[in-house]
Amino acid sequence: MSEHIRVLLSEKEVDARIQAIGEQISRDYEGKQVHLVCVLKGGSFFMCELAKRITLPVSLDFMSVSSYGKDTKSSGVVKIVKDLDESIKDKDVLVVEDIVDSGRTLSYLLEMLRDRGPKSLRLCTLLDKPDRRVVDVKVDYTGFEIPDAFVVGYGLDYDQRYRNLPYIGVVEFD
Numbered sequence: 694m695s696e697h698i699r700v701l702l703s704e705k706e707v708d709a710r711i712q713a714i715g716e717q718i719s720r721d722y723e724g725k726q727v728h729l730v731c732v733l734k735g736g737s738f739f740m741c742e743l744a745k746r747i748t749l750p751v752s753l754d755f756m757s758v759s760s761y762g763k764d765t766k767s768s769g770v771v772k773i774v775k776d777l778d779e780s781i782k783d784k785d786v787l788v789v790e791d792i793v794d795s796g797r798t799l800s801y802l803l804e805m806l807r808d809r810g811p812k813s814l815r816l817c818t819l820l821d822k823p824d825r826r827v828v829d830v831k832v833d834y835t836g837f838e839i840p841d842a843f844v845v846g847y848g849l850d851y852d853q854r855y856r857n858l859p860y861i862g863v864v865e866f867d
């Protein structure tokens with residue numbers, strides 16, 4: 694079976710939206726330092742582009758998580774594969790994600806980070822599939838709400854491929 698990618702959001706559209714979110718964040722956090730926490734690997738492309746468009750002092754950290762087991766409909770308990778390098782205590786933390794789907798991963802992650810005592814904790818996601826939500830997650834900044842389709846590009850993968858596409862596409866099978 695072969696597959697092809699149909700463009701859902703062009704490079705130009707994604708860039709323009711990230712610029713707008715960067716400006717919004719710069720206004721909302723005025724006078725503060727924003728500590729961006731990237732969820733690897735998917736969030737990395739978005740985080741770099743977003744960071745460049747925030748006009749305030751920015752620091753960065755990375756973490757990597759994976760769901761326990763192969764079942765994607767698992768309990769939502771996630772394993773920390775790589776933890777943050779630095780403490781987030783008393784920092785204004787903004788978690789940067791590629792996509793919120795069921796919400797399981799993020800809801801667990803946000804609860805865990807909240808326990809570490811950040812001054813504030815918000816969530817920014819490039820994509821949101823609200824129709825797929827199982828666990829309620831408060832998203833503070835959303836790039837695009839998209840329909841329930843499997844998407845790739847801008848950090849998102851299908852079997853580890855397509856992360857490098859500079860646009861968001863839907864995987865279609867021929």
Ligand code: IMP
Binds near residue numbers: 791845851
């Ligand atoms: P959640 O816990 O169901 O919200 O899972 C979110 C994670 O599933 C994301 O961080 C992605 O790694 C992955 N994911 C969900 N939907 C897609 C998609 O359409 N394409 C690629 N990865 C996805």
Ligand code: MG
Binds near residue numbers: 732733736
């Ligand atoms: Mg992700």
